Amino acid sequence: MKKALIIGGSRGLGLGLVGEHLRRGWHVTATVRGEAPELEQLRKEAPERLVIERIDISRPADVEALAMRLRGQAFDLLFLNAGIMAGRGTALVDVPDEDIVSIFMTNAISPVRVADQLLDVAGKGATLAFMSSILGSVSTNGDGRAELYRASKAALNSLILSFRARHADRTDLTILAMHPGVVRTAMGGPGAPLDIPTSVKGVADTLEKRTGTGGVAFVDYRNEVIAW
Numbered sequence: 001m002k003k004a005l006i007i008g009g010s011r012g013l014g015l016g017l018v019g020e021h022l023r024r025g026w027h028v029t030a031t032v033r034g035e036a037p038e039l040e041q042l043r044k045e046a047p048e049r050l051v052i053e054r055i056d057i058s059r060p061a062d063v064e065a066l067a068m069r070l071r072g073q074a075f076d077l078l079f080l081n082a083g084i085m086a087g088r089g090t091a092l093v094d095v096p097d098e099d100i101v102s103i104f105m106t107n108a109i110s111p112v113r114v115a116d117q118l119l120d121v122a123g124k125g126a127t128l129a130f131m132s133s134i135l136g137s138v139s140t141n142g143d144g145r146a147e148l149y150r151a152s153k154a155a156l157n158s159l160i161l162s163f164r165a166r167h168a169d170r171t172d173l174t175i176l177a178m179h180p181g182v183v184r185t186a187m188g189g190p191g192a193p194l195d196i197p198t199s200v201k202g203v204a205d206t207l208e209k210r211t212g213t214g215g216v217a218f219v220d221y222r223n224e225v226i227a228w
């Protein structure tokens, strides 16, 4: 049975990815940092195939403890999904420094640190997917909107490429920066064009197609390549 580790599975796209992989017959370990009633409901439906762990990705001690608990396991998929929005609609000069630190830590630094700390549980031929965004594409930044979020995802993309270079010996790994589409979640808002099932089905299909191809790519939920 294929095994997935989904970081940030309490709600939104992460929760959707957990459900999609359970429907595809996978064993899933999902992380939360607080209450996650919808994920608990999924565990009731598939108690033998869903394990729930607790971490805040920006607390190194949480991640270290998780790495210890998972030691010896080999996951086929590590999905770094957790992310936040900050400063949308506010002039950069008015965004509090704490929000700037928080968005860069959560969206860029912590996912890559977590990937480093959990690399030992990435089985041979595994896929490491980071939830990026098309807004992280530097070369297609035409309108500049959501500039802080955009910069955090561009930083994530840069760190993904550095992660690939640092772990060049793991030629078996496929590493993806993933754009899920613009989706109706707490972050995407009610006016977003895509629903969660459409996005996560596309993301899971893309993961299946890309797994084993090696290298690093920036792709969307339709498996279309995005310019860095």
Ligand SMILES: NC(=O)c1ccc[n+]([C@@H]2O[C@H](COP(=O)([O-])OP(=O)(O)OC[C@H]3O[C@@H](n4cnc5c(N)ncnc54)[C@H](OP(=O)(O)O)[C@@H]3O)[C@@H](O)[C@H]2O)c1
Pocket (backbone or CB within 6 Å): 007, 008, 009, 010, 011, 012, 013, 014, 032, 033, 034, 055, 056, 057, 058, 081, 082, 083, 084, 106, 131, 132, 133, 134, 179, 180, 181, 182, 183, 184, 185, 186, 187, 188, 189, 192
């Ligand atoms: N929705 C979109 O249109 C869209 C488009 C492009 C990219 N994305 C990206 O997709 C990912 C998921 O977004 P979403 O739309 O599903 O947002 P969401 O509904 O707001 O969910 C965000 C998830 O991230 C978790 N999280 C945030 N900070 C965390 C931390 N420090 N440690 C652990 N978990 C943390 C949340 O956990 P809690 O429940 O504990 O808060 C929640 O599970 C994000 O990386 C986002 O940037 C979304």
